[in-house]
Structure formats: C-alpha cells, structure tokens
Amino acid sequence: MTNKIYTMSDMHVDYKGNFDHLLNLNDPAYAEATLIVAGDATDDLGKLEQLLSHFKTIYAEVFFVPGNHELWVRRGGFEDSVSKFWAIVKMCERIGVQTQPKKLGVGDKAAWVVPLFSWYTKPEEGEDSLYYDKSSATNPVKDETEAIWSDNFFCRWTQLKTNQRVVDFFLDLNVATCQRDYDAPVISFSHFLPRQDLIFPLGNWRQNLSQFKDPLPQFNFTGVAGTVDLDSQVRQLGSLLHIYGHQHRNRHRKEEGITYISHCFGYPKERSQAYWRGDNLPKLIWDDGEIEVESEF
Numbered sequence: 001m002t003n004k005i006y007t008m009s010d011m012h013v014d015y016k017g018n019f020d021h022l023l024n025l026n027d028p029a030y031a032e033a034t035l036i037v038a039g040d041a042t043d044d045l046g047k048l049e050q051l052l053s054h055f056k057t058i059y060a061e062v063f064f065v066p067g068n069h070e071l072w073v074r075r076g077g078f079e080d081s082v083s084k085f086w087a088i089v090k091m092c093e094r095i096g097v098q099t100q101p102k103k104l105g106v107g108d109k110a111a112w113v114v115p116l117f118s119w120y121t122k123p124e125e126g127e128d129s130l131y132y133d134k135s136s137a138t139n140p141v142k143d144e145t146e147a148i149w150s151d152n153f154f155c156r157w158t159q160l161k162t163n164q165r166v167v168d169f170f171l172d173l174n175v176a177t178c179q180r181d182y183d184a185p186v187i188s189f190s191h192f193l194p195r196q197d198l199i200f201p202l203g204n205w206r207q208n209l210s211q212f213k214d215p216l217p218q219f220n221f222t223g224v225a226g227t228v229d230l231d232s233q234v235r236q237l238g239s240l241l242h243i244y245g246h247q248h249r250n251r252h253r254k255e256e257g258i259t260y261i262s263h264c265f266g267y268p269k270e271r272s273q274a275y276w277r278g279d280n281l282p283k284l285i286w287d288d289g290e291i292e293v294e295s296e297f
C-alpha cells in the first residue's frame with residue numbers, strides 16, 4: 001500500500017471556472033492517496049459539501065480546515081462565525097472528511113496528518129501578529145486595511161467571550177492535539193501563515209520593499225496573515241512539514257528545520273500573473289515516507 005499525500009488550498013469555487021475545474025479533477029493516482037485542503041473554498045456550505053464530497057469519491061482520505069472565507073456569515077442563515085465553524089466541522093464528520101489528526105500508511109511510509117485551526121492577529125491585537133509596516137519615510141503609505149478587508153464585514157464573533165481574541169479561540173482548540181505523542185513523522189496544516197518570513201519572496205526583499213511596485217499600497221496583508229503562536233504549535237508538534245494557504249503566494253521553504261509548503265489554486269486572474277507558480281492541480285508533497293524534493297522558492 002502506497003502513502004501519497006497531495007495538497008491544495010484557496011480553491012475559491014465561487015468562481016465558476018474554479019468549481020468546474022475541481023469537480024472534473026480525477027486521476028487514477030489519487031485513488032489510494034490523501035488530499036489536504038487547507039481552507040478558503042467558499043462561504044457557501046452547500047458548495048463546500050459538494051466539493052469535499054467530490055474529493056471523497058476520488059481520494060482515499062480528505063482533510064480540511066476552514067479558512068476565513070468559510071466563516072463569512074453574509075448568507076446562509078448563520079448568526080455567528082463560531083456556530084458556522086462548528087457546523088462545518090460537523091458536516092465534515094458526516095461526509096467522512098477528517099478535521100482531526102489521523103495516521104496514514106504503515107512502517108517507514110507512515111505519517112500523521114494533523115489539522116491545526118487558526119486565525120490571524122491584527123497588529124493592534126498582540127506581539128504575535130505577522131504585521132510588517134511597509135510604510136517608510138521615503139515611501140509613506142496610508143494603511144486602509146481595516147476598511148478594505150472583507151472579514152471585518154462578513155465575519156461575526158458574538159459568541160466569543162469579552163476580550164477573547166479570535167485567534168486564541170482557534171489556537172486553543174489545538175492544545176490537546178499539540179500535547180499528544182505521534183509515532184510517525186507529523187505533517188501539520190493550517191489555513192493561515194505561521195511565520196512572517198513566509199509572506200515574503202526568497203532573499204532579502206523585506207528590507208527592499210520600496211523598490212517593488214505595490215499594486216495596492218493602501219492594503220497591508222501582513223496584518224491579517226497569521227500569527228507566530230501558530231508556529232509555536234507547529235514546533236510543539238515537531239512537524240516535519242507544515243502546509244498553509246491564505247496568501248495566494250505559493251512557497252516551498254525550509255525555515256529553522258521545518259519545511260513549509262503553500263500551494264493555492266487562487267483566483268483566475270492571479271493564475272495569469274507573472275509571479276504565479278502552480279499547475280492547477282493538487283501538489284504531491286509526501287511520497288511513501290519522503291517529502292517531495294524541490295528547490296526553495
């Protein structure tokens with residue numbers, strides 16, 4: 001029995017072209033394999049179930065964690081994003097999609113796949129934010145992220161306790177998962193980013209941001225990207241490999257001993273950009289006990 005694991009995130013199937021492409025996805029190679037879906041498929045629960053159910057017919061195992069888009073409550077009758085989150089977890093259970101750790105394969109081909117629930121820390125919410133101030137004396141920009149970012153309008157957190165941060169609600173759900181023992185290599189995954197360096201391209205771009213053309217200067221993604229507390233959980237798990245999504249910038253990096261991979265399907269217009277890396281297919285990341293080898297990008 002082989003143990004192959006594929007991943008893809010940010011499928012955004014509200015774009016009909018994305019949905020059609022993914023519902024037509026099939027390959028005999030998937031039949032004994034696993035697919036990790038790292039969030040942001042759609043806020044439409046019916047479509048999400050249809051998509052994940054399709055993957056269940058072509059893959060042996062499917063794993064999922066919600067992204068920010070799943071937790072929008074602009075439609076579908078949910079009062080609050082927390083109740084929608086639990087409804088999604090329940091739906092996954094019902095159709096056999098994994099949202100909890102599971103061991104796949106046997107012997108030296110085995111791996112544990114460990115889902116981590118997460119959110120992001122805004123710069124004003126704490127030091128664990130991945131925020132990077134892109135404004136400088138030579139290139140001043142007015143940060144209007146708060147007014148632009150859709151989660152601020154489409155998510156509702158009325159069920160959280162006073163002063164409870166959204167990010168802590170999700171990371172607290174992972175505590176038991178991070179404390180237990182695993183008897184095979186751990187492949188963890190989340191929707192959000194665990195590290196600031198993953199936001200930026202390889203090299204020292206962080207220090208030279210002003211020389212690159214910024215298509216949307218008033219928006220700063222780093223403030224809604226993730227949290228370093230998620231990386232602490234990844235390291236507590238002893239993950240060999242961590243998969244994430246959310247930024248729509250594909251990566252394959254090794255940082256302080258852990259390999260990080262992001263493989264987003266993304267929006268149709270993104271896939272025509274010069275920076276885009278991806279072939280519209282789930283990416284093979286684990287092949288019978290080994291991480292798929294690739295040079296860093």
Ligand SMILES: [Fe+2]
Binds near residue numbers: 010
């Ligand atoms: Fe996304």
Ligand SMILES: [Fe+2]
Binds near residue numbers: 040067069245246
């Ligand atoms: Fe996202």
